[in-house]
Amino acid sequence: SQQGEEDPQALSIQEGENATMNCSYKTSINNLQWYRQNSGRGLVHLILIRSNEREKHSGRLRVTLDTSKKSSSLLITASRAADTASYFCATVGAYGQNFVFGPGTRLSVLP
Amino acid sequence: EAGVAQSPRYKIIEKRQSVAFWCNPISGHATLYWYQQILGQGPKLLIQFQNNGVVDDSQLPKDRFSAERLKGVDSTLKIQPAKLEDSAVYLCASSLAAGGISYNEQFFGPGTRLTVL
Numbered sequence A: 001s002q003q004g005e006e007d008p009q010a011l012s013i014q015e016g017e018n019a020t021m022n023c024s025y026k027t028s029i030n031n032l033q034w035y036r037q038n039s040g041r042g043l044v045h046l047i048l049i050r051s052n053e054r055e056k057h058s059g060r061l062r063v064t065l066d067t068s069k070k071s072s073s074l075l076i077t078a079s080r081a082a083d084t085a086s087y088f089c090a091t092v093g094a095y096g097q098n099f100v101f102g103p104g105t106r107l108s109v110l111p
Numbered sequence B: 001e002a003g004v005a006q007s008p009r010y011k012i013i014e015k016r017q018s019v020a021f022w023c024n025p026i027s028g029h030a031t032l033y034w035y036q037q038i039l040g041q042g043p044k045l046l047i048q049f050q051n052n053g054v055v056d057d058s059q060l061p062k063d064r065f066s067a068e069r070l071k072g073v074d075s076t077l078k079i080q081p082a083k084l085e086d087s088a089v090y091l092c093a094s095s096l097a098a099g100g101i102s103y104n105e106q107f108f109g110p111g112t113r114l115t116v117l
Helices: none
Strands: A005-007 A010-014 A019-024 A028-037 A043-050 A055-060 A061-064 A071-075 A087-095 A105-109 B005-007 B010-013 B019-024 B031-036 B044-050 B053-055 B065-068 B077-080 B086-094 B112-116
Touching: A005 A087, A010 A019, A019 A105, A028 A061, A028 A071, A043 A055, A043 A061, A043 B086, A071 A087, B005 B086, B010 B019, B019 B086, B019 B112, B031 B077, B044 B065, B044 B077, B077 B086
Parallel strands: A010 A105, B010 B112
Antiparallel strands: A005 A019, A019 A071, A028 A043, A028 A087, A055 A061, A061 A071, A087 A105, B005 B019, B019 B077, B031 B044, B031 B086, B044 B053, B065 B077, B086 B112
């Protein structure tokens, strides 16, 4: 299985702190994507990183990818209460196999 | 641009009853996905359509679940008969992906929360 596994399962921080979530996967990938899901809502795409990329930035988000370790991390800087949500990584296989989501990290940002 | 639309938003049924969900993807998106998300878990792909053809339905419980995408636009997902373990949120997503390969980002609808009593 190429399933991504997020770590930690739950994370609680104070507003203004940085939040780091990790994702590990098992097989070769074409790209890895991070999604956010607010309670009771659908998923929202945050960022996509391709297998030949090592780091990408988008606003307060920074994603790294280490294909040798089959892992990725999502860093949210200067967190806000509105960042409270579940965060999922999803992998797309090297030959275009479909999205496989991990179980997610539940982030709570306390005001 | 309008997002992915789903209806109904909530549904409560008794086990052994039937239920159907509807999805309207973003205009121009060739690929449509149905996911099942059980509470506390990540979404699990049930079926993927490329236009009106099925690309992947390997995780669809075909004895009770069916889906169609007539004319390559709207899609319906049906469960008949429902079981208690089908209680979940059913998410529809669409993407521009061509050729049945999911390289691009997916756009999700708000989901339908199904409760089976």
